[in-house]
Amino acid sequence: NRMIVLASRPIGMPTKENFRMEYSSIPEISDGQVLIKSIYLSVDPYMRGRMSGIKTYIDPFEVDKPLVGGVVGKIVDSKNPSFKVGEFVEGRLPWADYSISSGKNIRKIDPKLAPISTALGVAGMPGLTAYFGMVDIGKPKAGETVVVSGAAGAVGSVAGQIAKLKGCRVVGISGSQEKIDFLINELGFDAAINYKSNNLFSALKEACPNGVDVYFDNVGGEVSDLMMKLMNFHSRIVLCGQISQYNNTEIEYGPRFQGKLVTHSILMQGFIVSNYVKRFNEGYEQLGKWIQEGKIKYRETITDGLENAPDAFIGLFKGENIGKQLVRVVKE
Ligand code: NDP
Structure with missing residues (x-):
């Protein structure tokens, strides 16, 4: 049994030396x-925070202990009457070939409804994040302009499509021409802008001639500083993530834009998807329906091999993924 442990806490951009492969025998299960x-392993930006050793809404990872994240797997042995050998499950489990569960931290997934990998992406935690953040905080109304940063990623791609379903003009911000083409041609965004291009502000302004009513922010930093200038009266800013800041050793303090929140009655709200745990079933049902009806499309970037999980993780901070970044541990 192979497992990936945190070898050391990253300082700045994570490197491969922060991870190590360890080996053990396949664990034995007891009653229950x-x-x-x-x-499949889910590779998620929030894991960077857990590597830092600071307690936030979730405990930090421990050095020399396996990393833990979203995993889709198959039951291969069971002493729990609720789970049969051959069933597929999803849960927060170690980055390892095999793991043990009491059954409490896993949920069954039905391979007939959707490919099992989607339980970690569009039909899993990132999909729920997009759903609750957009619907509950963003509250987009038909005809409004919605901007999503990190738009071609797991959360952003779903958030933007939900706003399209609500009848909005949707503009994505992303880091490459390939992603811009994906957003416009495959996901039906009205416009998409590469934040690495020159004249970002004029491009944003041109894409949002009526200003911005909802800004769904996955990235923070300079992109979001510019977005502040475009926010309309009574607009909403959904703070979902700040990936541009995750590798900073010191927190940057931004410009003093709070005055605009006052003069324009703007709501700015952060959230964690687990705030909505009591409503997860509503989210799973709605996302499942939209996926089956073809109203929400998704892309996955799949890296093969447990040994390549650290590279896949580091790749998130270089924008190497389109849609959900996964690691395939074994072929189904
Ligand atoms: P993504 O699939 O969006 O992958 C990360 C993407 O972020 C990269 O592909 C890259 O795209 C972009 N990125 C990386 N570095 C930077 C940078 N310096 N500036 C701007 N963009 C950058 O990840 P997820 O969809 O899983 O997560 C998106 C965001 O949502 C993250 O901030 C994450 O922490 C947050 N999140 C929040 C949750 C919550 O409960 N609040 C739950 C889940 C996720 P590009 O090529 O465009 O740069």
């Missing part, structure tokens, strides 16, 4: 437990 064979 199941043995899970990992198939």
